[in-house]
Amino acid sequence: MPIRHANALLDVPVYPAGRSAPLADRIGRLLSSTGDVIFVQAEAILALEAVATSIARPGVTAVNIVTSPYGAYFGAWLRRAGATVHELVAEPGQPAGMQALRARMDALPAVDVVAAVHAEAANGVLNPLADIAALAKARNALLVIDAVASIGAHPLDVDALGIDIAVIGAQKGLAGPAGVSAVAMSQRAWTHVAATPDFAPSSLSLAEIRRTWLDRGRGALPGMPAPLEFWALEAAIDRVEAEGIDNVIARHQRAAMAARAGLRALGVEPWIADDRAASALVTSAPVPDGIDAQALIDGAARYGVALGAGFGNTEGRLVRLDHTGAKAAFDSVLAAVIGYGAALVTLGMAVDIGPAAKAVATAWVAPRAGD
Template sequence: MSRFDFHLLLDPPRYPTDRFAPLADRIKRLLATQADVVFVQAEAMLALEAVATSIARPGLVALNVVTSPYGTWFGTWLRRGGATVHQVSAAPGQPIDAADVSACLDGLPQVDIVAAVHAESSNGALNPLAELAALARSRGVLFVVDAVASVGGHPIDFDVHGIDIAVMGAQKALAGPAGVSAVAVSARAWTHIAAAPDYAPSSLSLAELKHGWIERGRLALPGTPAPLEFWALEAALDRVDAEGIEQVIARHQQAARASRAGLRALGIEPWIAHDAAASALVTSAPVPAGVDANVLIADAARLGVELMPGFGDIEGRIVRLNHTGMHAAFDTVLANVTAYGAALERQGVSVDIGAAARAVSDAYAGV
């Protein structure tokens, strides 16, 4: 295979001012919303920090759902802004139980914000978005969703669920660039943000993005937009539109079903036992007792397959089978499952690789 000529990335044409608003509208369609969408010219971690900074202030109370380090960091940013944060944490590498969130809400005399990640790429958990949204709506509080990994892997209906703020990135299921992200903001959320201190000029100010872009007719973005990132985002959305967002989601769902079927045929139960609680982005597989996760990953790498390590409190306890974006395909899923099985076999774990390969094939054949 020929080496990519990275010099081709130099001197890109300027991204035209009149293309930003249509690009934002395309993201609105992905999120099924009429809410405003603003661009954050950075990886989605900065967009999440900008949201927390823009909504937090002394006197507010937040219920923060933690199912990975991302949720922990969001709570830290809310506290930094002066909010009182009550944390509801799931078991390591597992999704949250909505009943635990409901119980916490019932025990608090005041709640202003509920925040949660939708689908976790760090451990494969899928939080119950509809149930969490209903709990937030029933109490009339602001509902904030980290949808960075889930857009394109799971359906998201921003308006129907009554989400107030959602952060998305293109680098996961949409297989786009990592250097630009977007935030959907409801009218109620803008009202909330307007009541908080504004630290503009700041990269962490959603209010500044509203003043500098939306209120000026969605023309030139503040700052100096990176043309490569916006051209790449447009190209990624073109590819999504050509395939159809419903098919992109279905492709991820099929990859997850096939991966889980393959693991079970190996003789290994997925880390997240319930299919409905598992993300379509990655499938987490356990590292058996007595097996070193790093050795398992290295053995799979010798077969040309990248198994990803666990992240956060499950590091060393799982490996992640990646079927995100363009990896949500039969060849990748089959390679992931069989390489994981072969690596286990090298460590003395009894598995049935042939049965796993058949299970993946059957899942794709609809058997």
């Protein structure tokens, strides 16, 4: 129901304790996970830090795949807790190379943890999750996946892939609230957590969440849950289930292909050239030589289009066309491509916007495999 007045955000009724467990189960079904799903009552960056802090200890060897600043953060948290971390750092705005990852893991006598981001909203990267999972399984390593952005935009079968820990947020592909996140945990993950020194009370202790919620029968959530966030999360899951998770994913996939087709029709190759290595959340487009990134962003803004800036090692080098959540829609993709092209024209580049608009429309209505 649309909010018609700001007061609708105030005096929100308490989220009933009895709804928390069914909500967790619904999230588990979206993830195809039969493990435990727990809530972290904060934005997903805290959930990721809690996971790293709860699994790392001296003697643990981790291979951490870094394809954005978020991967770098995760490695720093693992080190802080005492783990030995070997990082595979990808080229700026590019996915992890499997040959390099295999070589890195083969050089180590043992690997206890493998960690990676699935799909990046920061730069449009899609990491080869099935290949990463296979390498982790071959080394009997705990597999930790940041699926905060990818859930709802890419297929994610936690059980089939053997993912031990998957962290999600609702604010990206699920188009939900940002103030609460969830973690899917396998029994093997809990065994690993149980072997880590407990540092509760702490917001970063998964062991404490288990004791105070799972072990008590999943009744009242511990602490002071924010009712607005939980009602919003439930509403987001309602909407996803009504559309169907497969349809939500297909809409994101269609948006990505249309955006990439539009860029190519402009004469611009997407930052990630391989369609299979590009996420369905955002499409990254290069900032051409001789053009200032902020000028490009400001130019698009004059046409009512918000382009995202590069982040971390891609700052100033690319801009992001956002087609995440509700923006995974034809009008949003068309506007983003045209806005990017129009900004280039105003900055002196010769691009033809007409064919780009046609390419977006053609790609949007093109049948997909399986249709």
